[in-house]
Amino acid sequence: MFSDLQNLIQLEPKFQTIIDTYGIPEITTRPSGFMALSQLILEQQVSMASAKACYDKVEKYLNGFTPELLLIASDEELKLCGVSRQKISYIKNLAFCIVEKQIDLESFHSKKEEEIFAELIQLKGVGKWTAQVYLMFCLQKKDVFPIGDIAVQHTMRELFQTETLIEMEDFANNWKPYRSLATYLLWHHYLKKRNR
Incomplete structure (x- = not known):
């Protein structure tokens, strides 16, 4: 640096x-992958503390935080953990895309910023800011x-x-x-x- x-x-x-x-x-850096991108989605338009509390509740309730566990959980269960209906649809869509191999987050380490950005903003609920923050904090992209x-x-x-x-x-x-x-x-x- x-x-x-x-x-x-x-x-x-x-x-x-x-x-x-x-x-x-x-x-600071963050790990990359499904959990990190889900956390960024939860952080949209709320405080970091509120988003973390929400994530922690979901992880505790599901006994983990994987795409498979998210897809099994009902919307009502996730709502009881404090996730809004809109964000439930976003993280479930992300989970579905990963399980169905429509997106491979692991492949991002060998791709350029522009390619990754283009793939991320195709996901429902992932706008420019979320994609850019993921690139910076989770993938340590320099530009x-x-x-x-x-x-x-x-x-x-x-x-x-x-x-x-x-x-x-x-x-x-x-x-x-x-x-x-x-x-x-x-x-x-x-x-x-x-x-x-």
Whole structure:
């Protein structure tokens, strides 16, 4: 990561200012696969704590969290664990696609960002943000820029005076092939400035 950081700072000196002010961000990773993608779906539009509580209840109730177990469970059982009807349909669809071999999450390790992104957003309930976060945290892909993220947008406006999403994306193209690292630094700035 250190060599990537130096290369990124050469492309954009403002990232050095973020590091000087707030230190180097801690970059967390997640395992890849069905559980991780299901967790990201559960995290959509709710707090992380709420999503984790929901996931933990389902895992405890089913005594595991596999595609097969999800498909056996009734919608009512999952609803009692706190999963919304919409998200039940999303994670069950994901489970079905895996069991029926319509998607192979294990194959993603050898594919390029664009290929994986295209496959993920074909899944019901997996939008651009969820696909991009999966690429970054679960597959550690280096050149992802989740422009739909509110914190990224806010920081881009603040630090780079970009207003529209097109302007932000164009500006961020200058940071290729290190846009994932750039995103971690933008999040770091956003959170630290707000003492979070």
